Amino acid sequence: MKSRLKAILLTGLILLACLLGGCTSNEKTAEEEMLESVLVPEVLKDTYVYDQGNFISDDQEEVINHLLVQLEEKTTIEFAVITIPSLNDLTIEQYAVRLGNKLGIGKAGEDNGILLLVSKTDTKVRLEIGPGLQGFLTDSKCGRILDKFFVPSREKDQYDDACFNTVNAVINAIADSEEYEFSEIEGLNKELAVEADESDEITASDILVIILVIIGLIILEFVTGYMFGYGFGDGIVFMILNAVLDSKSSGGSSGGSFGGGRFNGGGSSR
Numbered sequence: 001m002k003s004r005l006k007a008i009l010l011t012g013l014i015l016l017a018c019l020l021g022g023c024t025s026n027e028k029t030a031e032e033e034m035l036e037s038v039l040v041p042e043v044l045k046d047t048y049v050y051d052q053g054n055f056i057s058d059d060q061e062e063v064i065n066h067l068l069v070q071l072e073e074k075t076t077i078e079f080a081v082i083t084i085p086s087l088n089d090l091t092i093e094q095y096a097v098r099l100g101n102k103l104g105i106g107k108a109g110e111d112n113g114i115l116l117l118v119s120k121t122d123t124k125v126r127l128e129i130g131p132g133l134q135g136f137l138t139d140s141k142c143g144r145i146l147d148k149f150f151v152p153s154r155e156k157d158q159y160d161d162a163c164f165n166t167v168n169a170v171i172n173a174i175a176d177s178e179e180y181e182f183s184e185i186e187g188l189n190k191e192l193a194v195e196a197d198e199s200d201e202i203t204a205s206d207i208l209v210i211i212l213v214i215i216g217l218i219i220l221e222f223v224t225g226y227m228f229g230y231g232f233g234d235g236i237v238f239m240i241l242n243a244v245l246d247s248k249s250s251g252g253s254s255g256g257s258f259g260g261g262r263f264n265g266g267g268s269s270r
Helices: 002-021 025-036 058-075 092-103 139-155 159-176 204-228 236-250
Strands: 049-051 078-084 113-119 124-129 266-269
Touching: 049 058, 058 078, 058 159, 078 092, 078 159, 092 113, 092 124, 092 266, 113 159, 124 139, 124 159, 139 159, 139 266, 204 236
Parallel strands: 049 078, 078 113
Antiparallel strands: 113 124, 124 266
């Protein structure tokens, strides 16, 4: 929920920036250039592990992929593990969002994708979480998963263990959530899990801030609606929502296993 709150606040800031200064064509060009720096794998059916950095053993790839195929079959969640040779001067957050959206990890309309992105050269890892899963896979929980299961193995240069343990921990977090119930997953180690944390809970102040943000967006829609049209429904908020819905309907998947999900920057990096 806190990740969703940040996404709402970020959207409000982007709207304000567009109103005050406008969105320039240079920003679009910079975005296109940044996307060219992202190494996008060729997506294959029932394949969720893409070791482009070439530092996960073939046996471990098969084991992890077997877990992820079962996860998708039981929950429709698409969880991809992708390694890369280098971040190419991008931050891992920039790389993950652009790669995840380019591939369309997750189901369209549900945005239930997960990306574990690893760059050995840059010593960086990120768990990127789709908006549809951020209610329980919070930034805090993702950070604790990486701290407990990825970072210690990475420090020993044991990337097989780092990826396997992290994938298990994320699947266990999904299994412990109220949103998903599924039967046994073959090969899943249930001992690889993180405990619940108070920071993952929704507080009264979180709810109050969300209400205030929603009220602010409604007011913004009314004001810009009368500026640009005939009132509510003709403003910039609905323009943005329509653009987002249009982009989702067209899908972001390159084919194969992924279904057109989107990412907005939720997750954690180490």
